[in-house]
Amino acid sequence: MLSSSESPFPPAALAQGLAATELRPWGSFTVLEEGPGHKIKRIEVRPGHRLSLQMHHHRSEHWIVVSGTARVVCGDKETLLTNNQSTYVPPCTVHRLENPGVIPLILIEVQNGQYLGEDDIIRFHDDYARTE
Numbered sequence: 493m494l495s496s497s498e499s500p501f502p503p504a505a506l507a508q509g510l511a512a513t514e515l516r517p518w519g520s521f522t523v524l525e526e527g528p529g530h531k532i533k534r535i536e537v538r539p540g541h542r543l544s545l546q547m548h549h550h551r552s553e554h555w556i557v558v559s560g561t562a563r564v565v566c567g568d569k570e571t572l573l574t575n576n577q578s579t580y581v582p583p584c585t586v587h588r589l590e591n592p593g594v595i596p597l598i599l600i601e602v603q604n605g606q607y608l609g610e611d612d613i614i615r616f617h618d619d620y621a622r623t624e
Contacts, residue, residue: 517620518543519596531608535589537562537597542590544618551605551612553581555589560597563590586616 513522518541525532537543537560545565555562556578564571564579565588572592573579581587583605591597615622 516543517541517622519591521601524600526608529604529606529608531603533601533603535597535599535601537589537591537599539591539594539596542619543588544613544615544620544622545586545588546616547584547586547614548605548612549584549614550607551603552583553587554602554604555579555581556600556602558598558600560591560595560599561593562597562599563592564588565590 511522511524513520519535519537521536522534523531524534535555542563555564555573557573557575559575562573564573565586566579566581567585567587571579589597589599
């Protein structure tokens with residue numbers, strides 16, 4: 493394991509815990525970069541799983557599919573996306589991400605907004621009974 497002096501990440505990145513993977517019931521995400529007004533994540537959704545039907549007040553999201561198939565609900569529209577396709581989720585828009593395929597869905601998420609905390613989420617429906 494590298495010490496902080498040997499790390500390829502700047503000390504501020506290590507202090508913020510960037511590049512650490514967080515596990516969720518549907519898969520995982522890794523914060524690749526974070527700065528004022530933006531955050532970039534790598535998201536992996538297990539086959540047959542989906543994130544909660546949710547909304548964010550303070551951020552928009554761009555999703556770019558790297559591999560697999562994404563079923564995206566954004567407002568009243570449902571779309572299937574495959575590798576190298578993308579979509580935009582405006583702030584205050586109800587949305588959901590699902591992997592209907594048989595291989596892991598991997599995508600890059602770019603968040604933009606004044607507040608990017610994980611607590612800026614309103615869940616309308618959640619397969620895993622999470623309430624926060």
